Amino acid sequence: MSWRPVKAVVGREMSKLFRQRARLVSAMVRPMIWLLVIGSGVGSMLQSQQQEGYLTFLVPGILAMTLLFAALLSALTLVYDKEFGVMRMMMIAPIAHYWIVLSKLIAATLTAMVQAILLLLLLVILGLIPVNIALILLAPALLTAMCCASIGGLIAVYSKSIDNFAVIMNFFIFPLFFLSGALYPVKQLPEFLRYVVLANPFSYGVDLLKHAVPNVNTDFSVTTDIIIVVSFTCVAILVACWQFSRESVHEPLFHRSNKR
Amino acid sequence: MPSNLAIRTQGLTKQYGQAFAVEQLDLEIEAGQFYGLLGPNGAGKSTTIHMLTTMTSATLGDAWIAGKKITDDPVAIRRTVGLVFQDSALDRTMSIDENLQFAAALYNLSPEQANARIDELLTVFGLQDQRNKKLVTLSGGQRRAIDIARGVLHKPKVLFLDEPTIGLDLPNRRSIWRFVEKLRRDEGMTIFLTTHYLEEAVACDHVDFIQNGRLEQGGTPADLIKQLAETILEIDTDKSENIVNQLASLFGDPIREDQHLSFKIIANDVDFSALQKTLGDQISSMQWRRPNLNDVYLWRFCAPDTMGSEK
Numbered sequence: 148m149s150w151r152p153v154k155a156v157v158g159r160e161m162s163k164l165f166r167q168r169a170r171l172v173s174a175m176v177r178p179m180i181w182l183l184v185i186g187s188g189v190g191s192m193l194q195s196q197q198q199e200g201y202l203t204f205l206v207p208g209i210l211a212m213t214l215l216f217a218a219l220l221s222a223l224t225l226v227y228d229k230e231f232g233v234m235r236m237m238m239i240a241p242i243a244h245y246w247i248v249l250s251k252l253i254a255a256t257l258t259a260m261v262q263a264i265l266l267l268l269l270l271v272i273l274g275l276i277p278v279n280i281a282l283i284l285l286a287p288a289l290l291t292a293m294c295c296a297s298i299g300g301l302i303a304v305y306s307k308s309i310d311n312f313a314v315i316m317n318f319f320i321f322p323l324f325f326l327s328g329a330l331y332p333v334k335q336l337p338e339f340l341r342y343v344v345l346a347n348p349f350s351y352g353v354d355l356l357k358h359a360v361p362n363v364n365t366d367f368s369v370t371t372d373i374i375i376v377v378s379f380t381c382v383a384i385l386v387a388c389w390q391f392s393r394e395s396v397h398e399p400l401f402h403r404s405n406k407r
Numbered sequence: 408m409p410s411n412l413a414i415r416t417q418g419l420t421k422q423y424g425q426a427f428a429v430e431q432l433d434l435e436i437e438a439g440q441f442y443g444l445l446g447p448n449g450a451g452k453s454t455t456i457h458m459l460t461t462m463t464s465a466t467l468g469d470a471w472i473a474g475k476k477i478t479d480d481p482v483a484i485r486r487t488v489g490l491v492f493q494d495s496a497l498d499r500t501m502s503i504d505e506n507l508q509f510a511a512a513l514y515n516l517s518p519e520q521a522n523a524r525i526d527e528l529l530t531v532f533g534l535q536d537q538r539n540k541k542l543v544t545l546s547g548g549q550r551r552a553i554d555i556a557r558g559v560l561h562k563p564k565v566l567f568l569d570e571p572t573i574g575l576d577l578p579n580r581r582s583i584w585r586f587v588e589k590l591r592r593d594e595g596m597t598i599f600l601t602t603h604y605l606e607e608a609v610a611c612d613h614v615d616f617i618q619n620g621r622l623e624q625g626g627t628p629a630d631l632i633k634q635l636a637e638t639i640l641e642i643d644t645d646k647s648e649n650i651v652n653q654l655a656s657l658f659g660d661p662i663r664e665d666q667h668l669s670f671k672i673i674a675n676d677v678d679f680s681a682l683q684k685t686l687g688d689q690i691s692s693m694q695w696r697r698p699n700l701n702d703v704y705l706w707r708f709c710a711p712d713t714m715g716s717e718k
Contacts, residue, residue: 155512163500235496236557238462240513241486394464 152242153250160221160254164261174217174262175269178209182275185330204363206276207284207356208329210263214288215295215349217262219320221255222299225391226306245388248300252384255296256289263288276360283359287372291352294376297383298323298349304390327353333366348379413438413565413597414459418468421454421620428454430620432468436613438564441591441598443611443628447708451620452601453493456567459599460490473564486514489563493570495554497542503529503553504538507560514561521560528556531586548579555583559590565597566590572604584610605700614700616707623707631703636671639698640679643667644690653686662709666691671698671706 164170186205225248228234237247267281267288276284302319326343327350333341344350355372357363367375412435419432429451436442444452457463459470461481470477477484497506504525511521529535532552542550551571559566568587572580584607590596600611608614608628615625625631640658644650645666655661658670672695679695686693 149515151515151517152513155509158512159498159501159505159509162505231498232492232494232496233498235492236498236510237513239460239485239488239490239496240510241482241515242513243482 152240153246153253156237156247156250157254157257160224160251161257161261164221164258171262171265174213175265177216178213178266179269181205181212182209200362202275203360204332204357205330206270207360207363208327208353210266210284210288211291211327211329211349211353211356212324213262213266214259214292214352215324216320218255218259218292218295219299219302219315221258222251222296223303223306223309223315224254225251225300225303226309230309244392248304248388248391249384251303252293252296252300252387255299256292259292259295260285260289263292280360284356287352287355287359290373290376290380291349291356294348294352294380294383297380297387300387301383304387323347323349326350328366329353332364334364348375348383351375351379411438412436412471413440413473414442414471414599416459416468416470419455419458419465419470420467421451421458421463422466427620429458429465429617432617432620432622434615434622436597436599438473438597439591439595440612441600441610443600443602443608443614444617445602445605445608445614445625445704446617450617452617453569454620455617456490456569456599456601460488460567461485462490486561487564489558489561489566491555491558491566491568491571493573495550497550497554497557499543500541502539502541503534503545506542506553507557510557511560516561524560524562525556528559531589532556532582546579548575548582551575551579551583552586555586559594559596562594563596565599568598568600568602570602571600572602572607580604580607605704609700616704618708628700628703632698632700635698635703635706636673637675637698638672638677638679638695639702640670640672640695641667641693642670642686642690643692646689649689650686660710662705669702669705671702 182202182205186202189201225234228237234247238244264285267276267284270276271278271281298319302315306315326340326347328336328344333344333350336344351367351372354365354367355369355376357365358369358372414434414436416432416434419434420430421428432455444455446452454463458465459472459477461477461484464478472484473487475484475487498509501509507525507528508518508521511524516524525538526535529538532549534549534552537545537549542553545553555568555571558568571587572583575583587598588610591598600608602608611628613625614628614631616623626634642650643666647663647666647668650668651661651663654670658672661668661670679693683690683693
């Protein structure tokens with residue numbers, strides 16, 4: 148197996164990412180709104196010391212949010228490519244079909260990392276985190292990005308069309324984010340919600356990022372975070388590859404013309 | 408499998424639930440042949456192509472491409488074949504060059520190989536100056552040309568064309584066929600074609616027909632036309648029952664399309680001018696001509712004794 152087809156799929160996604168500058172800018176706007184508007188708003192209800200602490204607490208959560216949205220939306224290009232027929236160009240190529248999924252997930256991880264690095268730069272420029280913390284955050288960010296990409300891959304291979312996009316946003320992306328401890332400590336949640344957070348693999352990525360920021364309370368140990376994030380990522384990738392390699396998944400692609 | 412066969416199938420069957428998309432297909436297509444598979448919509452043409460290109464698996468039966476069984480190593484088979492889909496598989500947001508470079512990389516062509524081949528193919532289509540144009544700015548014919556270029560970038564041994572000229576105007580269709588002919592001549596490619604434009608299938612070395620998933624043996628277009636009839640007689644009339652009553656005993660039942668009747672005439676000694684006078688003002692127009700492949704198709708799938716035979 149040559150790496151050239153993988154590089155081609157990844158390269159196509161990256162060139163689209165850098166070409167769509169508005170997408171990159173808007174990807175920075177969302178976390179900054181959360182951090183500066185929501186963070187300041189919620190922070191204003193707290194005492195001054197807690198207020199500063201909440202902004203620091205939000206940094207890993209907001210970084211995780213950027214990774215989640217970027218990786219998931221990038222992985223969902225699997226669905227876009229199916230919908231617009233481009234996937235057939237990849238399916239007819241002499242590569243095993245699971246390599247298409249793997250390539251897309253590598254691209255999704257890189258896309259998320261590009262956006263995470265831009266956000267970290269912005270946070271450093273705004274003086275919200277020091278440079279050394281930004282650099283330390285890169286390693287857990289990479290693991291979290293892979294986890295988010297694998298979640299995206301899993302959703303994408305089970306999605307039939309982009310009509311499901313709103314469903315994906317409302318039923319996957321928002322719950323994954325809000326029930327992850329990114330905005331509040333897991334320990335302070337009601338018990339039934341705590342169980343939901345525990346079942347959410349993204350929670351452990353968020354927690355891993357929290358470990359990199361001093362003075363931020365974490366909910367699990369680094370070991371637990373790494374084991375769960377890596378295990379989930381591997382299983383999700385395997386399931387996504389298996390599902391995508393099933394003929395029934397891509398058969399509608401080849402009947403599209405007949406339905407016109 | 409004889410070494411000169413590019414495609415061979417044995418009892419190839421695709422079943423969806425109780426329905427057969429393709430049933431017991433037996434084919435033998437020689438290397439370098441221009442083969443046409445003709446049939447109405449939903450007859451099983453595309454399903455056959457998708458099975459032969461490993462895009463969908465057969466329920467039963469076997470198939471070989473260039474001597475290799477398709478189920479043994481689907482990836483190797485995909486390296487051997489090229490497939491041009493009915494509608495574009497290109498990314499409209501990317502340029503011609505980006506699309507073709509992407510496709511070339513998927514076939515593991517080095518950048519040098521890719522550039523040389525892209526240059527060569529774009530020159531044939533006269534699109535070399537538009538290499539960096541976005542696909543969305545091209546005409547339908549130009550986009551189709553790029554689709555075909557994508558399908559042959561890796562110089563496949565067998566090229567599958569699934570209704571490649573659908574929706575194109577005549578000049579674009581002619582341009583596409585000149586290119587396909589060049590590919591056959593210069594690269595010795597075996598071409599497997601499905602098309603609705605039957606006049607295009609006249610260039611095939613051999614055509615077969617498929618209906619309800621079952622193959623009906625064909626032949627060379629010239630032989631099929633010759634075997635069909637000596638003459639096709641077409642009559643427009645609002646008294647079709649009268650005309651049929653008068654002529655069916657002589658020429659057999661016609662194909663009826665509203666007020667239009669088509670008779671196939673085997674004999675070569677019919678005096679059509681006299682016949683026209685005899686029918687008089689019962690008919691609004693009458694013409695007789697040599698049959699073509701469209702007639703062969705019509706008499707296969709729309710003839711009186713085949714109507715209503717669809718599953």
